[in-house]
Amino acid sequence: MHVQPASGPPLTEDALLDRAHLVAGHTIGELAERAAIAVPREMRRAKGLAGQLLERYLGADAGSRAEPDFTALRIELKTLPVHEGKPKESTFVSSIELDALADTDFEDSPVWHKLRRILWMPVEADPSVPLPLRHFGSPILWSPSPSERRVLQDDYERVATLVLAGRIDELDGHLGDALQVRPKAAHGGVRERAPEGLGGYQWTGPRGFYLRPTFTAAILHAAFR
Amino acid sequence: MHVQPASGPPLTEDALLDRAHLVAGHTIGELAERAAIAVPREMRRAKGLAGQLLERYLGADAGSRAEPDFTALRIELKTLPVHEGKPKESTFVSSIELDALADTDFEDSPVWHKLRRILWMPVEADPSVPLPLRHFGSPILWSPSPSERRVLQDDYERVATLVLAGRIDELDGHLGDALQVRPKAAHGGVRERAPEGLGGYQWTGPRGFYLRPTFTAAILHAAFR
DNA sequence: CAGGATCCACTATTGGATCCCG
């Protein structure tokens, strides 16, 4: 690493991309050392580490809010674990506020605000490589194409329809061609409120939107072929 | 079954289709009874039974030769096991003559002669239904569309290239988007001759061409949606 | 708890092996 860390958020897309390119080819261990943070050898004990190191290094300023990491640039930062050329996992995009979802158009939704422009940072995800030695790849600054946007919006609207009808029990990982619904909580016991048919409510587990690996694989492929 | 069995091969496509439509809705047990053949309750001991009963009932005349079942009409008969709307298995198309393959253009190949026109007979494949009680569906007389043909030919030619180069060890089930290569023998000990690089030969297991379920699923879907 | 994500048990699919008949 030959530059100083971010002293504040980048002011332009180019400035952000420049910083991101400096990370390419370096390792999680190197970035952690700069931040004086210890790196477990196993991902299991540090699931979000690479993403959090990048947030610091690149100057993300959203904190734990439901908006894109680089607030002024409206760009979301996502790491993408890659093994043998393909995404190893689905990508968490945002939590779902079940009580607000049915009243929120896709355009105004937190999930679309995050999806509309993403800075993808590929990270080596070969299980045989210890976590500190895994390399970052070259950044991909991506926005959905019109057809990608259509797929995402269709998925969103099918979910919104179910939530509006109070059919929360049908809200599971089978939904969505690209944008999937999955549990999102520290453990299975967490409960939150959701609509229930005619203005009532019910309690259910928190859920989030995820991008399926087939979708992110297409992004990777388009960027590097 | 309200008609007599075939006394000879059908003379026209329409005659063949008429006979095939008479089978739709009837069961394997009914067809077997007409032929005075006993039906095991399990498919395991009668893997090819439905196909062989149909050959007799419909008047196929190719016997065990490497050409379409209805020789005059140049139509191949294939059963298609269907469960919950989808093909349950891949479809065997033809054996591969490794010693001849590299010298045979797709157009002149046994596999293309079988693929160019197929009478598909869907057969119920729910494991919970005893074999004799499984129903036949409505026949589908199919020929590949131009794009389907392109996919099939591309797959064939990749295989031919490998065989020509003597790279028989690479000839396995991973090949082919639609047309797959798999072992085809009574057991693993069978050997046959194949080319080996510069005019020599080597011994290997017999292989056949199969259609992947994704490909036959598209045929089913196009016919019945 | 919300945001950063991956873990991993289970299911679905694949593809090598096999079964019956003439």
Next chain:
DNA sequence: CGGGATCCAATAGTGGATCCTG
């Protein structure tokens, strides 16, 4: 054996459960 195919162990993929940090 070649033609009629399916069986089933192993692998790939899905989706519910979980882990760390501020």
